[in-house]
Amino acid sequence: MKRLSLLMAVAAMLLAALPGSAAAQAAAKSKADPAKGKEIVASVCLACHSIDGNSEMSANPKLAGQHAEYLFKQMKEFKSVDGAAPIRVNAIMNGMIAAYDEAQMRDIAAYFASQRLKPETARNRDTIELGQRIYRAGDASKGLPACSGCHGPTGAGMPAQYPRIAGQFADYLEAQLRNFRTGAEAAEPSDEARTNDPEKMMRMIAIKMTDKEIKAVADYIAGLR
Structure with missing residues (x-):
């Protein structure tokens, strides 16, 4: 029993020493x-x-x-x-x-x-309803999922998985959605074609969105808190 415990302890130390291990990554973060x-x-x-x-x-x-x-x-x-x-x-x-x-x-x-965000605001009253609908419900008719499913109801995202987007510049959000849309059909990444989303998730979403929808949801997200 003692021998087994010793072997397990040694194995744990060896795993922790591996650069790619979860323990090593956690230590780097700390x-x-x-x-x-x-x-x-x-x-x-x-x-x-x-x-x-x-x-x-x-x-x-x-x-x-x-x-x-x-x-x-x-x-x-x-x-x-x-x-x-x-x-x-x-x-x-x-x-x-x-x-x-x-x-x-x-x-x-x-x-x-560690810094405190100074959030932006939604600026276009005419598109708030459309932006809100896309963010909270998506559009089932064309397989467009709700943004809130990954980024949360307040746009806070999830650490290590989905970014915080609430209060971000609408212009920046719009540009990234357009870049993901272009990236969906691009052979390789470029300034205008973003392809670094896991499992092509954002590309498969953005390609289903019109310019009007992208602009509306970007403005709505800017006003989230």
Whole structure:
């Protein structure tokens, strides 16, 4: 019995030491240092995203309060590894993230996640009803699921799975939905074709949406709290 317990303990230690193990990943997350992240943000990221992650330009997303795991995933996918094309293509971000390792990315993610979001508001009263209907119910007639099914009733998302979208710039949300729609039929990712959604989930949703629906739901999400 003692021998079995010893073997199990040794096995657990070996598994924990594996770089790809859940234990190793959890340890990496716990070591993320928001203070170090802030130093990087203050020297590089603030030009587009502001020091507190509340961008003042609607083309650049607000990162304040976003789930750290989602931010980390996006940064990793912006980065080219061993000369291979990045999973997510953006001319600016691909260059910006190139100099940082995973530990630094986690620091940046932890810092932005710790900041308070200054939310946007819905601006178009004429499309609120349409945006709300799509977000909360989808459109069964064309197989369009409700956004709230993954992002939640208030747009808070789920850590490590679905991003927080409430209070985001409508312009940015609209652009991403259009990029996912283009990505659904693209051979490879580009600035206008986003393909880094798990299981093509967002691409299969966006391709079913009209320009009017995309604009309406983006504006509605901007006003969620």
